[in-house]
Amino acid sequence: MAKLGCVIETISVSLTLQNHRNERKLYYLWILSVMSFVLHRLEIMKLRKSSILIGKTFILNVPKNP
Known part of the structure; x- marks a missing residue:
C-alpha cells in the first residue's frame, strides 16, 4: 500500500511539471x-516612409555667382 506522502509528492511533481509547461x-x-x-510597426514605418517621399518636390537652392 502506498504511503499518503508518496501520493502527494507524485501529485505535486506532476503539477509542477504542468505549471512549467x-x-x-x-x-x-x-x-x-x-x-x-514589432514586424507590424516596422511595416507601418516603411509604408509611411515610402508615402512621404511620393509626390514631394525637392528644391535645391543654388547660390548665384556675382
Whole structure:
C-alpha cells in the first residue's frame, strides 16, 4: 500500500511539471506577440516612409555667382 506522502509528492511533481509547461507556453505566446507587434510597426514605418517621399518636390537652392 502506498504511503499518503508518496501520493502527494507524485501529485505535486506532476503539477509542477504542468505549471512549467504552462509557463513555457505563455512565454512563447508572449514572444510571438512581441515579434508580430514589432514586424507590424516596422511595416507601418516603411509604408509611411515610402508615402512621404511620393509626390514631394525637392528644391535645391543654388547660390548665384556675382
